[in-house]
Amino acid sequence: MRLRLRSILVGVAATLLLFGLADLVARLIGPTSAPLLVLGQAIIPLTPTSVIKPVIALFGANDKIVLVATVALGALILGALIGWLGGTRPRVALAAFIVAGLVPAGAVLTRTGSTLIDVVPTLVGLAAGVVVLWVGLRWAAQATAAQAQASTTAARTPLLTRDSPADRAQRAGSRRRFLALTGIAAAVGAVGVATGQSIVALTREAAASAANLVLPRAARTAGPIPAGASLDVEGIRPFVTAQKDFYRIDTVLAPPTIDPQDWSLTIRGMVDQEVTITMDELLALPLQEQHTTLTCVSNPVGGDLVGNATWLGYPVRELLRRAGPSPDADMVLSHSHDGFTASTPLEAMLDDRDALLAVGMNGEPLTPVHGFPARLVVAGLYGFVSATKWVTELEVTRFDEKEAYWTQRGWDAKAPILVASRIDVPRPLAKLPAGTITVGGSAWAQTRGIDRVEVRLDNGDWTEAELGAEATVDTWRQWRAEFDDVRTGLHSVTVRAVDKDGTVQTAERREAIPNSATGHHRIQFTVE
Ligand SMILES: Nc1nc2c(c(=O)[nH]1)N[C@H]1C(S)=C(S)[C@@H](COP(=O)(O)O)O[C@H]1N2
Ligand SMILES: [Mo]
Numbered sequence: 001m002r003l004r005l006r007s008i009l010v011g012v013a014a015t016l017l018l019f020g021l022a023d024l025v026a027r028l029i030g031p032t033s034a035p036l037l038v039l040g041q042a043i044i045p046l047t048p049t050s051v052i053k054p055v056i057a058l059f060g061a062n063d064k065i066v067l068v069a070t071v072a073l074g075a076l077i078l079g080a081l082i083g084w085l086g087g088t089r090p091r092v093a094l095a096a097f098i099v100a101g102l103v104p105a106g107a108v109l110t111r112t113g114s115t116l117i118d119v120v121p122t123l124v125g126l127a128a129g130v131v132v133l134w135v136g137l138r139w140a141a142q143a144t145a146a147q148a149q150a151s152t153t154a155a156r157t158p159l160l161t162r163d164s165p166a167d168r169a170q171r172a173g174s175r176r177r178f179l180a181l182t183g184i185a186a187a188v189g190a191v192g193v194a195t196g197q198s199i200v201a202l203t204r205e206a207a208a209s210a211a212n213l214v215l216p217r218a219a220r221t222a223g224p225i226p227a228g229a230s231l232d233v234e235g236i237r238p239f240v241t242a243q244k245d246f247y248r249i250d251t252v253l254a255p256p257t258i259d260p261q262d263w264s265l266t267i268r269g270m271v272d273q274e275v276t277i278t279m280d281e282l283l284a285l286p287l288q289e290q291h292t293t294l295t296c297v298s299n300p301v302g303g304d305l306v307g308n309a310t311w312l313g314y315p316v317r318e319l320l321r322r323a324g325p326s327p328d329a330d331m332v333l334s335h336s337h338d339g340f341t342a343s344t345p346l347e348a349m350l351d352d353r354d355a356l357l358a359v360g361m362n363g364e365p366l367t368p369v370h371g372f373p374a375r376l377v378v379a380g381l382y383g384f385v386s387a388t389k390w391v392t393e394l395e396v397t398r399f400d401e402k403e404a405y406w407t408q409r410g411w412d413a414k415a416p417i418l419v420a421s422r423i424d425v426p427r428p429l430a431k432l433p434a435g436t437i438t439v440g441g442s443a444w445a446q447t448r449g450i451d452r453v454e455v456r457l458d459n460g461d462w463t464e465a466e467l468g469a470e471a472t473v474d475t476w477r478q479w480r481a482e483f484d485d486v487r488t489g490l491h492s493v494t495v496r497a498v499d500k501d502g503t504v505q506t507a508e509r510r511e512a513i514p515n516s517a518t519g520h521h522r523i524q525f526t527v528e
Helices: 003-029 035-046 049-086 090-110 116-156 165-196 198-210 279-284 316-323 346-350
Strands: 264-269 275-278 288-295 306-315 331-336 341-345 356-361 375-377 391-397 420-425 430-432 435-444 450-457 477-486 489-499 521-527
Touching (some): 003 035, 003 049, 003 090, 003 116, 035 049, 035 116, 049 090, 049 116, 116 165, 264 316, 275 279, 275 316, 288 356, 288 375, 316 356, 316 391, 331 346, 341 346, 420 489, 477 489
Antiparallel strands (some): 264 275, 288 306, 306 356, 331 341, 331 391, 356 375, 450 489, 489 521
16 A cells, blocks of 8 residues: 555545544534534525536435535544555644534534534543544554555565565555554444434434424414315325424524523514513414415425424514514524524514414424424415524514525525426326326415416316315415326326415526526326
């Protein structure tokens, strides 16, 4: 093995050890001190829109795994480069490793709410990494030198073997101890990353604190969901989305752990008086239930970033009234525990759509990933401008004064949900028996309601689909259609919806930024 290759191995092993050991130590101190997690989290707000956009479109809710894997890969590559450098300049490599290791340490320390002890896992990992790098680079040089000496000796005196068994043993020994060092360091690192599982641990921790909240009954229940809202189509997405199946989009690797007893919401800014409400106070208010479909602006045409639930909460309007918003204000900038913000038109929080400060979802407390202990739900607006999870503050302000998280990154400041529809069955590229083909899916135009859904086979005429009963104008509607005697071969089916304002879903293909993707969902299938 060449020196460069050995040095690269040392660099990679030292890096793996840094993160893995730190992850293990973080289990004792608290998962938010794990450098891999903190580094991943710190990078999210810095990631350019041009990178986020395709990642969300491609990976959806798996974007977090992709992010952490990318950070880990980046760190390993940097470790490899440092090792490579160490082949000739070990001191420089060591300095570079320490400087690079101080980046996660700094990220841990500058995290809001972190204390000095949180940096311990990173420093332990860094110290172990430094030792492995330093010793490993020396041993790599010795193993290589011994090898080189052996081959030059052999080359100079091809006939006479001056290579004694003692020399050979020493060479093998220096190679062996080098391999043992890098192997053990890499193994400890890999095991640490695998068993530390800081993200999983953090999510579990948050779930445990959420399990204790008992919700009161609704003072005003939502009307029952009509039986006809669910159509009998095999494979269609259920009308109510279970919390565990509900899409998740946010900018945190793991949800914050919030004790409901410590939570409060403050309304401030352009108001007559600041108002703060605690969880006990909120739960003592007459809560109401509401069926509302939530939609993400990043949902690609035909995508899954949409879900429907029955929410339990208190109308934000009533809380805003207590504070008395200024007549000059036109926006509510909601802030979350983790620093995310959303800009919602003040009007949408005051009108009769009953924007909710929600604590429950489908009869249970919110799960941590969906905003425990409280979030906003505002019908008719994409989640990024309305549905703040872990909400802690409503700042009454103006659109010409403040910008929300995603608006600063190129998305619109106001984003009403566009009329949209999706085909659930048949699945793309399904193979179907000849005869009658059943097509089904859902369509939504929150606050206006769906007027009709139209489908067409191949390039045929648009025909009207059968609609499921409407629960409210704020929920999606299922639809189904049948095509008889479809001949064998490849076909396509296309869907479009029309809302009750008469707006026809546009066929124009547009990307998600700044205000959601558009275009008709079209799938292909084969009749055999
Ligand atoms: N605190 C916080 N709230 C947030 C977000 C976020 O990143 N952080 N994302 C928003 C976006 S973009 C959407 S689409 C919805 C998604 O809510 P869900 O994850 O419960 O489906 O939450 C919104 N609320
Ligand atoms: Mo979103």
